[in-house]
Amino acid sequence: MRWVYNACMFIDEVDITFQAGNGADGRASFYPGYKSGPDGGDGGKGGDIYVRVTSDLTMLSQFRGKRVIKAEDGEKGGKFRKTGRNGKDITITLPLGSILTDGDTGEVIELNDINQKILLCRGGSGGKGTYALASPSNTTPLKSQPGIPGEKRHLTIVLKLIADYGLIGLPSAGKSSLLNTLTSANVKVADYPFTTLTPNLGVMEGKVIADIPGLIEGASSGKGLGIKFLKHIEKVNLILHCISAESENIEKDYKVVRDELGKFNPLLLQKKEIILLTKSDEATLPILKKKQKKLEKYGKVYPISILDDESIGKLKKILRTF
Numbered sequence: 374m375r376w377v378y379n380a381c382m383f384i385d386e387v388d389i390t391f392q393a394g395n396g397a398d399g400r401a402s403f404y405p406g407y408k409s410g411p412d413g414g415d416g417g418k419g420g421d422i423y424v425r426v427t428s429d430l431t432m433l434s435q436f437r438g439k440r441v442i443k444a445e446d447g448e449k450g451g452k453f454r455k456t457g458r459n460g461k462d463i464t465i466t467l468p469l470g471s472i473l474t475d476g477d478t479g480e481v482i483e484l485n486d487i488n489q490k491i492l493l494c495r496g497g498s499g500g501k502g503t504y505a506l507a508s509p510s511n512t513t514p515l516k517s518q519p520g521i522p523g524e525k526r527h528l529t530i531v532l533k534l535i536a537d538y539g540l541i542g543l544p545s546a547g548k549s550s551l552l553n554t555l556t557s558a559n560v561k562v563a564d565y566p567f568t569t570l571t572p573n574l575g576v577m578e579g580k581v582i583a584d585i586p587g588l589i590e591g592a593s594s595g596k597g598l599g600i601k602f603l604k605h606i607e608k609v610n611l612i613l614h615c616i617s618a619e620s621e622n623i624e625k626d627y628k629v630v631r632d633e634l635g636k637f638n639p640l641l642l643q644k645k646e647i648i649l650l651t652k653s654d655e656a657t658l659p660i661l662k663k664k665q666k667k668l669e670k671y672g673k674v675y676p677i678s679i680l681d682d683e684s685i686g687k688l689k690k691i692l693r694t695f
């Protein structure tokens with residue numbers, strides 16, 4: 374297995390062998406003396422392996438320390454025509470944007486749709502027992518069928534960042550609320566800091582938005598959740614910098630986050646950014662205007678509120694131009 378870590382130990386790439394469950398053998402047996410004929414039951418089917426797509430970006434860490442993921446084998450057929458139990462299926466969850474490459478066939482599977490579910494490896498079917506194999510021409514088959522082995526694939530899974538827009542800002546700035554409003558994401562929202570502990574994705578009109586939590590003063594030196602998630606905005610086209618209209622010192626809020634961005638990677642400061650003055654419903658119009666003006670020296674500012682459809686509509690329109 375090969376692990377590729379970036380500087381902050383986030384797993385980006387992993388090689389895993391997936392092995393669906395083997396089908397079990399059918400049973401070769403016969404009724405005891407008083408009743409003649411074969412009674413061997415069929416073998417159970419091996420478990421399938423599926424992959425499901427999620428918006429949680431950190432899911433590759435589930436493979437830490439794993440080389441092989443194997444679904445359960447089917448159970449052998451029993452006497453008295455008893456069919457063996459099927460092996461349990463396994464569903465693994467991978468983040469949106471992951472790319473799976475089959476090391477043997479070269480097939481590439483791109484996970485681009487949230488809630489997409491794909492059959493990765495089909496479990497083997499169980500063999501028939503002697504009961505099922507009996508026919509008019511062979512009323513007493515002596516042998517049962519063997520089970521079929523489950524499919525096995527060697528896959529390299531790469532997490533490809535495909536977010537188009539990155540939502541950043543101090544805790545409680547309203548990032549997740551906005552993600553939920555702009556997309557069909559359903560991320561937890563609450564009025565305390567660090568509600569979101571890992572990045573989340575949502576899709577708006579085919580564009581992917583990433584909610585990057587955890588930026589606070591000192592994040593670059595490990596405070597709060599640190600800056601480990603900032604790698605996810607290295608490739609976005611546009612940064613959506615959320616600043617709460619409730620804040621007493623919006624310029625400081627802005628600078629703190631920019632400072633941490635720059636410490637992580639100075640190139641992030643050159644990315645296109647728009648400033649979203651969030652929770653605009655919480656401020657009176659004159660105060661909102663004043664705050665907007667203060668921020669305008671740093672770039673384009675759009676007051677928005679998730680409670681104000683018009684402001685969200687405007688934001689969507691702007692996003693379409695990027």
Ligand SMILES: Nc1nc2c(ncn2[C@@H]2O[C@H](COP(=O)(O)OP(=O)(O)OP(=O)(O)O)[C@@H](O)[C@H]2O)c(=O)[nH]1
Pocket residue numbers: 542543544545546547548549550551561562563564565566567568569570586587651652653654655677678679680
């Ligand atoms: N009035 C009002 N409240 C909002 C608005 N957007 C978010 N909130 C509230 O602000 C609080 C914080 O919102 P979140 O979306 O959890 O903020 P966050 O930036 O994701 O916070 P972290 O996950 O901690 O980084 C919640 O109580 C939301 O209900 C808004 O437009 N108007």
Ligand SMILES: [Mg+2]
Pocket residue numbers: 548549550561562568569586
């Ligand atoms: Mg959040």
